[in-house]
Amino acid sequence: MNRFESFLDKFDENSWLKSLDDLLPTIHEVDRNATQIWFRFYPLTLFKYLQSAEDKAAAVRKFVMQGNYELKNQIDSSHKFLYGHRFWKEVKDEIANRAESFSSESPRVSKSANGNENDDEDANLKNEIKQIAKAVADKLKVNESLTVGITAIGLMTLTQVGFDHFKNAAGEVIAPHGLMKKSPEQIVKERAKNDSQGLLGFLKTIDKQWTVRYDESAESGKFKLMDDEEIASGAARDQSQNWLAQDARCGEGVIPVECRSAACGTCWIGILGGAEKLSDVATRERKQMKIFGYNQGDAPKPFLRLACQAKANGAVSIVIPPWNGVFGKKIYGNVEEIELEPATTSAAKLRETIANAVKSEK
Secondary structure, eight states: OOHHHHHHHTOOHHHHHHHHHHHGGGSOHHHHHHHHHHHHHSOHHHHHHHHHOSSHHHHHHHTTOEEOOOGGGOTTTTTTTSGGGGGHHHHHHHHHHHHHHOOTTOOOOOBOTTSOBOOOHHHHHHHHHHHHHHHHHHHHTOOGGGTHHHHHHHHHHHHHHOHHHHHHSOOOOOOOOGGGGSOHHHHHHHHHOOOOOOTTGGGOSSOOEEEEESOTTSTTOEEEEETTEEHHHHHHHOOSSOHHHHOTTOSSSSSOOSOSSSSSOTTEEEEEEOGGGBOOOOHHHHHHHHHHTOOOOOOSSOSEEETTTOEESSOEEEEOOSEEOOOHHHHTOOOOOOOOOOOOSTTHHHHHHHHHHHHTTO
């Protein structure tokens, strides 16, 4: 590790999430949920556990992990669902420059309200994020609120992949298309809109349809959902592409699904916009999310959901994580076990594996 890596390595996941919570008001609404979602897609505690595991492959099997969970394989692309992704090359370069110029005696120490130096290490982490975000914003002549989220992500990426991998990444940016070509304010406005139900739509009590965007950078990245229908069900009806060829987890549609009863965690998704239009989290979904390890608070309309449980009463924008697993019991602890429902699909073997993984951590 260089000195900057050593500085960042002092902070555990709780410190990162606390700093992120404190910074949320400074992040533009277009990326506020997206930044929080990204940090749950790539949890530091899970990364450190796998790195220190005597047999990493065995740990991955034990956690029933499927898909692309390695951040080092997607340094430039893991955050493509953020508006701030368009600033990635500049953010990456600024972070690399900071890492090379950093010394153990020169963290950007934060100041308290009275001007005195703040001894709170978490405050110094926040200050590093803010100062790098400001430098990028000034260079690009954009609002700093658009660079804070992607900067925090960049620093966490450096923490997990190491300086050499981080610096040597190409810094490629996926050009914005679709909804992501619009301004931040327009994107926020579009996420809040509902589909028109026609001239007499206000009279409709049945047959209402809502749009679910799963890829805001593609015009075709959406499917229709009936009113009060689970998101996974609507996704399964979209057979416009060979989803299985694109992702081995996608046997039904664009959203990976195994069980439809909150028993496997395969269908977890992030909610970029429209969380308020989804059904409240039921007791089972909340408990299962903790077992799976998809770490978030207890808000009734959170930014992570299980697509097989969340019912929509309006248009929503989501992001599909590239992997899934069951690691909450081991990684975070204090998870209440609940009985898994009997399997009714081809997911029987997977459920049995998950049940055994949960029981083995008692």
